[in-house]
Amino acid sequence: MAEKACHGNTPDIPALRRRLADARGPRLWKGLEEAADEPAFRTWLDAEFPAAAQLLDQPHARRTVLRTMAASFLLGGLSACDVYLPEDVVPWVEQPEAMVPGVPRFYASMIPFQGYARPVVIETHEGRPTRLDGNHRHPAATRALDPFTQAEVLRLYDPDRSATALRNGNPVSTAAARSQALNVIQGLENGEAVRLLTGRTTSPTLLRQIEELKQRLPGLRHHVWEPVDEVGPRLRAAEMAFGRPLETRVRLGEADVVVSLEDDLLGAGLMQLDHAPDWAERRRRGHETGDLNRLYVAESTPTLTGAKAADRHVVPSHRVPHLAAAIAADLGVDAPPASLPPEDAAWAGKVAALLERHAGRAVLTVGAHAPAEVQALVLAANERIGALGTTLQTLEPIAPPADGGLPDLVDAMRGGTVGTLVILDLDPVFAAPGVLDFAGALAAVPTSIHLGTYADATARRSSLHLPLAHALETWSDGRATDGTACIQQPVTRPLYGGIEVHAMLEAWLGRPGRTARHAVRRTWRAPLGLDDGEARWERALHDGYVEGTAAENVPPPSVDAPPATLPEPAEERALEVVFGPDPAVWDGRYANVGWLQELPKPITKLTWGNAALVSPALAERLGLSNGRLVEITAEGRAVRIPVWIVPGQAAETVTLHVGQGRHVIGRLAEMGGTDVNPLRPAGGDVLLGATLEVLDETRELADTQMHGSMEGRDLIRAMPAAEVAGHGAAQAEAGGGEAHHETLHGRIFDYEKPGAEPYAWAMSIDLDTCIGCNACVVGCVAENNIPVVGPEQVRMGREMHWIRVDRYFEGDLDRPKIHFQPVPCMHCEHAPCEIGCPVRATVHGPEGLNQMIYNRCIGTRTCSSYCPYKVRRFNWFDYSQPAAPGEEAVRNPDVTVRARGVMEKCTYCVQRISAARREAKKEDRRIADGEVQTACQTACPTQAIVFGDQNDPASRIARAKDDRRSYALLAETNTRPRTGYRALVVEDTDEEA
Numbered sequence: 001m002a003e004k005a006c007h008g009n010t011p012d013i014p015a016l017r018r019r020l021a022d023a024r025g026p027r028l029w030k031g032l033e034e035a036a037d038e039p040a041f042r043t044w045l046d047a048e049f050p051a052a053a054q055l056l057d058q059p060h061a062r063r064t065v066l067r068t069m070a071a072s073f074l075l076g077g078l079s080a081c082d083v084y085l086p087e088d089v090v091p092w093v094e095q096p097e098a099m100v101p102g103v104p105r106f107y108a109s110m111i112p113f114q115g116y117a118r119p120v121v122i123e124t125h126e127g128r129p130t131r132l133d134g135n136h137r138h139p140a141a142t143r144a145l146d147p148f149t150q151a152e153v154l155r156l157y158d159p160d161r162s163a164t165a166l167r168n169g170n171p172v173s174t175a176a177a178r179s180q181a182l183n184v185i186q187g188l189e190n191g192e193a194v195r196l197l198t199g200r201t202t203s204p205t206l207l208r209q210i211e212e213l214k215q216r217l218p219g220l221r222h223h224v225w226e227p228v229d230e231v232g233p234r235l236r237a238a239e240m241a242f243g244r245p246l247e248t249r250v251r252l253g254e255a256d257v258v259v260s261l262e263d264d265l266l267g268a269g270l271m272q273l274d275h276a277p278d279w280a281e282r283r284r285r286g287h288e289t290g291d292l293n294r295l296y297v298a299e300s301t302p303t304l305t306g307a308k309a310a311d312r313h314v315v316p317s318h319r320v321p322h323l324a325a326a327i328a329a330d331l332g333v334d335a336p337p338a339s340l341p342p343e344d345a346a347w348a349g350k351v352a353a354l355l356e357r358h359a360g361r362a363v364l365t366v367g368a369h370a371p372a373e374v375q376a377l378v379l380a381a382n383e384r385i386g387a388l389g390t391t392l393q394t395l396e397p398i399a400p401p402a403d404g405g406l407p408d409l410v411d412a413m414r415g416g417t418v419g420t421l422v423i424l425d426l427d428p429v430f431a432a433p434g435v436l437d438f439a440g441a442l443a444a445v446p447t448s449i450h451l452g453t454y455a456d457a458t459a460r461r462s463s464l465h466l467p468l469a470h471a472l473e474t475w476s477d478g479r480a481t482d483g484t485a486c487i488q489q490p491v492t493r494p495l496y497g498g499i500e501v502h503a504m505l506e507a508w509l510g511r512p513g514r515t516a517r518h519a520v521r522r523t524w525r526a527p528l529g530l531d532d533g534e535a536r537w538e539r540a541l542h543d544g545y546v547e548g549t550a551a552e553n554v555p556p557p558s559v560d561a562p563p564a565t566l567p568e569p570a571e572e573r574a575l576e577v578v579f580g581p582d583p584a585v586w587d588g589r590y591a592n593v594g595w596l597q598e599l600p601k602p603i604t605k606l607t608w609g610n611a612a613l614v615s616p617a618l619a620e621r622l623g624l625s626n627g628r629l630v631e632i633t634a635e636g637r638a639v640r641i642p643v644w645i646v647p648g649q650a651a652e653t654v655t656l657h658v659g660q661g662r663h664v665i666g667r668l669a670e671m672g673g674t675d676v677n678p679l680r681p682a683g684g685d686v687l688l689g690a691t692l693e694v695l696d697e698t699r700e701l702a703d704t705q706m707h708g709s710m711e712g713r714d715l716i717r718a719m720p721a722a723e724v725a726g727h728g729a730a731q732a733e734a735g736g737g738e739a740h741h742e743t744l745h746g747r748i749f750d751y752e753k754p755g756a757e758p759y760a761w762a763m764s765i766d767l768d769t770c771i772g773c774n775a776c777v778v779g780c781v782a783e784n785n786i787p788v789v790g791p792e793q794v795r796m797g798r799e800m801h802w803i804r805v806d807r808y809f810e811g812d813l814d815r816p817k818i819h820f821q822p823v824p825c826m827h828c829e830h831a832p833c834e835i836g837c838p839v840r841a842t843v844h845g846p847e848g849l850n851q852m853i854y855n856r857c858i859g860t861r862t863c864s865s866y867c868p869y870k871v872r873r874f875n876w877f878d879y880s881q882p883a884a885p886g887e888e889a890v891r892n893p894d895v896t897v898r899a900r901g902v903m904e905k906c907t908y909c910v911q912r913i914s915a916a917r918r919e920a921k922k923e924d925r926r927i928a929d930g931e932v933q934t935a936c937q938t939a940c941p942t943q944a945i946v947f948g949d950q951n952d953p954a955s956r957i958a959r960a961k962d963d964r965r966s967y968a969l970l971a972e973t974n975t976r977p978r979t980g981y982r983a984l985v986v987e988d989t990d991e992e993a
């Protein structure tokens, strides 16, 4: 099979280097197979589904598909121990107020992520939550949402969520466990040692309840721990530099020059939805003026921020503190002497000069995993360039400090001083660094109470486990990244009988029978004046935030950082292992969410698991190929994991993503990858001194990097900033550049028939502001009922995504440029698929949409083989049938669920066009510009996707199409696509010289 060849053979890396060096002109390649032009790549290029029908005959594969379906679609209402008896049901005689069947209702709420509120709008159909979008009314939010938050709606229905309480690992009724937990708390002697372990929290209600609990139980100490902590280390650094903890916010919208030292500002994480829109807005201003913002990134493994950098410098992680010290010293900070090789020292000098030249409009950042002293040095450097208060904001802490963290809790547990431990929605047995041996410490605690959404590794080892309600099932509150408070309101009853944490804490506080809603209202009684009426409470619920609660912007105090010491420089060729969150499942909290497991990771394009990411140089030296198993050992602990070769990776760096391998929580997580936490060190995320042994075994990984490969020229285009500046729509009207002409050579379908609709729907995707984050992919999956197919099907190129994000490398193996290109259906005016279909199941609509008629399709797949863009998907299995009762709960009722044997593809969210058309007709008007937003467009944090009616010359889409950067993909095939692209813009870096 073709993909076996892709994974099994050791690539001839010296030959590849020569081939890339000899290439004339810019050369784009997706993976080593393509760069080498291997037969495996040719197979992917030539066929739309290279490894075809043989799987239908393989019973094990079919079982996996069914298992995937069962777990990834929703089994709402299924509960492990419930017995359903026949019941009478009575139809409504009176319609509930404001509920019209078929018309969705929307609620503003929030989803917590790392303890901070993500403001969301929840779409519900007849009481079923089906979709989450960002709440753009919230001062800190836009309509966009990252993949994690969008996928919370699928996690809500996850049939593997905990539905049963456990006592010493054995099922008991939730009521019994709940009253036992209450007895434990009530029976505590005054001053007895009790510890509470939570993730970071900003919930005013939870924090108030914890404070009250501390007053009742003077022996209680609250420990806070995040498996991937983006906030705590920065607070510690700020305390070191300013003398008190302050939150810092990089303001990318204000920065002309940003130097990032392994700080993935645009990547997945807490701040992505703040940083990405700001960065893109500044970028768009640069398109007009030619004065583009520039990112300079030093990093060991490619990130989204590195991909968008004007200059990406490859450096091992352990050298980053030295790089920071060198830059700080160049800027006049009293920094310890750095030990750097000449090329790193030169880079440090170059970026320091740039930062100085752009003082007041520049910022230096370093990853949260860097030592606090190094971060404090960077704050001092920022003070020198006038960044504090301009491009680097300082805020009062939004999440208050706790009494301790995980290491001191583990010490206390092991020392026998913890009598009772309460763990709230964390799985430290899985996620804690192996060196802490949390499981061993837990065994020394007499009573442990775990509350969680999954019966995870910690639940199974605790004295008691109680299932927890999901954020869409319970009242709570929280504060967003700007501090503005949100009220979390439930949109469904707990599907699996999960308990509401605030209600349980109320009972522990001696107020049994009080609900979570009571608790939240108690918190907000005074601030919202509830004794005087409900108006402000209702306004807060309606709008999704409480006005006037943003964190105070603090004028930055002067920096007085203590003298820093730098880590000893490592030996040349010392192997370093760097840990980071998995881009798809973060710290493991999303490990059982099918939408996310099947999401190709932005750089590697791996799905369903993780790998040890290695450089081409290391692969060459050790004879590694993709999928080859290695054993990495440090301090007596070892993990076995397959490798994946990543161009642009630092030569001696091995990157491991935590979060995978959380096998016990569910059927999908079981199909995920390897748990690397056992190898993780306790302080910091860089491990030196590990050894790597190559094993004689290969594991086949499920990657998509060659899928959808297109044969053509200039797939990704770029223009110099000077040519773009001021050459937007106005210039285009006067006749723009070459790309412009290729796009606008006449509209083929001018429907002037009487009664014909006047709209011409089109899309434009700006490659310059696309950061490859995958939010559009999940947005489309959620909107269009796109099934999860499982790793075996992905290996055969049968993933069903209607929009994919192609990732290209350009240049040499060790320091390539990285580009992203989202590819939905092109809705061609001259659509080859329409010509190919023998039964006319795909036809051209009057408004330019290339439409599928599902019940006419006989599954010949001719259309797919005719499509040069490889955007059509075939239903090899019947994903439409519910694998279990209630499975269909998450589906969007406005979108047809496709049957087996039917071809499907992006529809331009035609259901949204129809809904807008109905509203416009009722009001006897045209559909307004911006009224139809496709799901991928809504989800995009950088607004890289523009959609609308290109017949309207004032519309955003018409202006985007008239932009000088506009071009058509594979224009040479004369398909005349309605979906177009805007070229990358290459920054002017002359001043670096």
Ligand code: SF4
Pocket: 769, 770, 771, 772, 773, 774, 775, 776, 777, 805, 820, 822, 939, 940, 941, 942, 943, 944, 945
């Ligand atoms: S187009 Fe897609 S991948 Fe690109 S930035 Fe927008 S959401 Fe992210």
Ligand code: SF4
Pocket: 779, 780, 781, 783, 784, 802, 803, 824, 825, 905, 906, 907, 908, 909, 910, 934, 935, 936, 937
């Ligand atoms: S337009 Fe709609 S159907 Fe097409 S890729 Fe975007 S979200 Fe998916």
